[in-house]
Amino acid sequence: MERPVFKPLGSSLYDLDTPSLFVIRDRILTNTQAYSSQVRQTGKRLTPNASIHRTPSLCRLLNQDEVYVNTVSEALEFSNVISGRITIGRAFQPSQLATILAISRIVPIRIVASSEEQISEMATLVHGKTENVSFVLRVSGLPEQRGTPVKELNGTQEFISGYLISDIGVDDPIIFLSDICPQVSSSGLPVIVESTEYLKPDALDVDFDELVEGLHPFKGGPDFSVGVIAAVVSTPESGKAFLDCGQKAISTDGGVPTVADSKSLAIERMSAEHGYLVWKPGEASIGLGDTFILEPASISDTFNLYDYLNIVEDEILVGLLDIQCRGSYS
Amino acid sequence: MNNIRPNIGDPLIELSTPSLLIDVPAMDHNFEVIAKTYAGKICKMRQHAKNIKSPIIMQRQIDAGGTLNGVCAAKVAEAEVMVEGGIRDILVTSEVSSQSKLRRLASLAKIADIKLCVDNPENLEQVSQIAVDAGSEIGILIEVDTSMGRAGVRSPEDGVLLAKKATELKGVRFMGVMSHQTVEGWADRETRFTEGRRYIEICLDVKKAIEDADIPVEMVSSGETFTFDVAPEIEGVTEVEGGTYALMSVTNGYMEDFEIAAKVMATVLDVRGEYGFIDAGLQCLGGPMGVKPSVEGHPNMKFVRMDASESCLRSSGPFPFEPGDRLFLLSAQQDILVNRWDSFVAVNGNTVEAVWDIPARGCHH
Numbered sequence: 063m064e065r066p067v068f069k070p071l072g073s074s075l076y077d078l079d080t081p082s083l084f085v086i087r088d089r090i091l092t093n094t095q096a097y098s099s100q101v102r103q104t105g106k107r108l109t110p111n112a113s114i115h116r117t118p119s120l121c122r123l124l125n126q127d128e129v130y131v132n133t134v135s136e137a138l139e140f141s142n143v144i145s146g147r148i149t150i151g152r153a154f155q156p157s158q159l160a161t162i163l164a165i166s167r168i169v170p171i172r173i174v175a176s177s178e179e180q181i182s183e184m185a186t187l188v189h190g191k192t193e194n195v196s197f198v199l200r201v202s203g204l205p206e207q208r209g210t211p212v213k214e215l216n217g218t219q220e221f222i223s224g225y226l227i228s229d230i231g232v233d234d235p236i237i238f239l240s241d242i243c244p245q246v247s248s249s250g251l252p253v254i255v256e257s258t259e260y261l262k263p264d265a266l267d268v269d270f271d272e273l274v275e276g277l278h279p280f281k282g283g284p285d286f287s288v289g290v291i292a293a294v295v296s297t298p299e300s301g302k303a304f305l306d307c308g309q310k311a312i313s314t315d316g317g318v319p320t321v322a323d324s325k326s327l328a329i330e331r332m333s334a335e336h337g338y339l340v341w342k343p344g345e346a347s348i349g350l351g352d353t354f355i356l357e358p359a360s361i362s363d364t365f366n367l368y369d370y371l372n373i374v375e376d377e378i379l380v381g382l383l384d385i386q387c388r389g390s391y392s
Numbered sequence: 393m394n395n396i397r398p399n400i401g402d403p404l405i406e407l408s409t410p411s412l413l414i415d416v417p418a419m420d421h422n423f424e425v426i427a428k429t430y431a432g433k434i435c436k437m438r439q440h441a442k443n444i445k446s447p448i449i450m451q452r453q454i455d456a457g458g459t460l461n462g463v464c465a466a467k468v469a470e471a472e473v474m475v476e477g478g479i480r481d482i483l484v485t486s487e488v489s490s491q492s493k494l495r496r497l498a499s500l501a502k503i504a505d506i507k508l509c510v511d512n513p514e515n516l517e518q519v520s521q522i523a524v525d526a527g528s529e530i531g532i533l534i535e536v537d538t539s540m541g542r543a544g545v546r547s548p549e550d551g552v553l554l555a556k557k558a559t560e561l562k563g564v565r566f567m568g569v570m571s572h573q574t575v576e577g578w579a580d581r582e583t584r585f586t587e588g589r590r591y592i593e594i595c596l597d598v599k600k601a602i603e604d605a606d607i608p609v610e611m612v613s614s615g616e617t618f619t620f621d622v623a624p625e626i627e628g629v630t631e632v633e634g635g636t637y638a639l640m641s642v643t644n645g646y647m648e649d650f651e652i653a654a655k656v657m658a659t660v661l662d663v664r665g666e667y668g669f670i671d672a673g674l675q676c677l678g679g680p681m682g683v684k685p686s687v688e689g690h691p692n693m694k695f696v697r698m699d700a701s702e703s704c705l706r707s708s709g710p711f712p713f714e715p716g717d718r719l720f721l722l723s724a725q726q727d728i729l730v731n732r733w734d735s736f737v738a739v740n741g742n743t744v745e746a747v748w749d750i751p752a753r754g755c756h757h
Contacts, residue, residue, distance in 0.1 A: 063734070063751070063753060063754050063755075064469075064753075064754035064755065064756065064757070065469040065472065065473075065754075065755055065757060066469075066757050067492050067493075067496070067757070079490070079492060079493070079757050080490060080757070081756050081757070113700060113701065114700075132700065132701035132702075133671075133701060135396060151701070152661060152671065152701075152702070153661070155408070155659070157406070157408065158408070176661060176662040176669070176715075177662070180715075202664065205664060205665065205667055206667055206696050206697060206704045206706070207704075208661060208662045208664075208669040208702070208704070209662070211664070230697070230699060231696075231697055231704070258699065293489060293490055294489060295486060295487040295488060295489045295543070296487045296489075296511055296512065296515075296542075296543035296544075297512065298511060298512075298537065298542070298543055298544060298545070298546060299546065302541075304487075304542055304543050306467075306486070306488075306489075306490075306756075307756070309678075309680045309725075309728055310727070310728065310731045310754075310756060311756040313674075313680075314680045314681050315674045315678065315679045315680060315681075315698070317681070318681075332680075333542070334442065334466075334725070334727050334728060334731075335442065335466045335467070335486055336486070336542065336543070338542065350489040350512060350514060350515055350518075351489045351490065351491075360674075362675070362700050363674050363675055363700065366675040366700075366732065367731070367732070367754065367756075368754065369754055388754075389676075389732065389733060389734045391410050391671075391672070391675065391676045391701065392396055392408040392409060392410060392411070392671075
């Protein structure tokens with residue numbers, strides 16, 4: 063696992079062992095409060111998608127008492143911190159029944175499944191063993207979305223407590239949700255929208271009941287709030303430097319990162335181990351050991367590359383959290 | 393980390409998914425190719441830990457033969473893991489500029505034979521000073537840029553200047569030169585040999601210039617998986633920094649001597665016509681810059697989309713799996729894949745043979 067040289071709380075952000083992942087405490091708190099307030103004002107419920115950060119302790123910091131996660135193994139970790147309901151985004155396998163029952167002893171669980179058949183099977187498995195598990199049907203609005211196609215909803219509602227619609231793979235979430243939400247809400251059950259990118263507040267005007275969203279603490283404000291600090295290890299030619307942070311330390315699954323607070327510096331590309339920092343000659347003077355903050359293009363994938371999350375405020379280290387669900391894929 | 397760990401002897405079908413598997417016979421085949429290729433040669437394999445991140449597996453290649461009993465590490469933390477795993481000869485193949493990391497390396501050099509690449513005189517002085525302060529000695533190799541336009545000296549003259557400096561400074565011992573190169577696309581054997589030789593000769597030009605300055609050069613560490621059989625035939629190359637060959641990836645499939653040994657087993661969650669949805673996504677597979685994995689045995693099946701924890705596949709006709717079926721995914725970039733997992737499940741046939749931790753996973757430092 064990751065083996066940084068830990069720095070004492072109170073150290074400067076710029077003294078952290080590089081590369082290191084950090085969030086800016088006051089910014090994520092402000093972003094979270096502002097977004098939660100906007101959602102509340104529209105009468106909707108907000109369920110944070112904690113799989114974005116995979117860090118149960120961060121939920122405490124953000125006052126998130128119920129969460130959505132992608133996998134059963136993530137739910138197991140979060141159940142030690144969360145006291146509210148945990149929503150799991152996929153059906154559990156029969157071999158995971160014991161884990162589900164164990165979690166349900168601690169917190170209520172809501173499971174999102176692709177079909178009524180899956181829900182029926184799971185309901186049979188938990189029947190008589192717990193009353194702390196409920197089920198939601200995932201509804202698909204596009205062929206390449208997992209779930210029961212919206213046109214196949216037949217009104218049967220046994221065991222189903224709501225419908226979940228995802229905007230995954232959708233070009234314009236507002237147009238998509240404006241079309242599909244009314245079709246689903248006619249069933250009379252709560253409609254939950256799972257946003258896979260940062261859902262802009264404009265979309266809250268669409269009629270649905272609950273929003274699952276996880277990027278708002280990190281993308282909801284004007285300034286960056288999550289970054290990776292990296293250092294220069296080589297300056298072989300003018301206008302080019304190599305950073306000790308490559309694809310293994312910052313995800314390029316969504317593109318190369320940007321350099322925070324800089325217009326003259328850019329990441330040209332990344333190899334597995336290094337980042338290629340470039341600038342126009344004369345626009346910067348960069349030496350060995352200089353540090354830079356990179357903003358990841360893919361936040362959730364970058365969290366998944368680290369075992370530790372540094373919390374900073376005013377460029378000072380104020381906390382260090384375990385990213386307990388890193389690698390919890392099943 | 394994953395909180396579900398299989399037991400040795402478990403049948404493959406009972407594993408939770410997704411799981412990162414190693415096909416043990418395929419990996420051992422790859423190790424045997426190296427052992428045979430380097431048998432009786434002066435040049436030996438120095439396997440790269442960045443691809444495998446597990447001393448147990450590195451030791452398996454050392455036991456199979458063809459190596460010099462040492463390994464490469466990309467980062468200081470990776471070197472620490474290898475030393476803790478019992479390997480005592482480490483070449484760190486990335487420049488290190490941080491004081492704290494250099495102190496760690498200098499400390500490690502007290503219990504292991506540590507070598508580090510440099511490309512900058514200021515950095516070399518820093519390494520020297522920290523090694524002196526620690527009372528240890530670090531071997532120095534000068535990195536030569538042969539083709540990739542990244543770190544490394546750009547000329548033999550720069551190499552000679554650095555070598556001279558390394559011989560003058562305390563706490564460091566000049567050992568030689570190193571380079572890393574790549575070949576684009578699906579290279580045939582002739583391209584591999586032509587391009588590989590051309591690049592390695594650039595590194596050897598620096599070696600010659602240093603020797604012409606009356607400085608002995610003990611090591612030339614060059615070559616990688618695509619030149620595993622090229623480099624040992626070039627006079628002067630003493631070791632090859634191969635890593636990908638051990639587990640392989642589909643983008644290196646032109647290296648027909650090796651078999652793909654790393655696979656991710658996934659479960660089909662849902663099927664809709666020609667679309668299938670599986671429980672493995674970007675976080676466990678990686679898709680750097682949009683490069684997608686392949687589905688074993690289904691070359692026409694494509695990834696429509698990779699999400700954080702699942703993916704959407706599309707087949708050319710009705711999706712050939714049912715919900716609950718298992719399929720096997722082959723990585724496009726093997727070391728990116730391995731870096732996302734905490735353990736390998738080693739399988740032989742349909743049975744779990746071992747579970748190997750990946751202690752250098754996440755060792756970015």
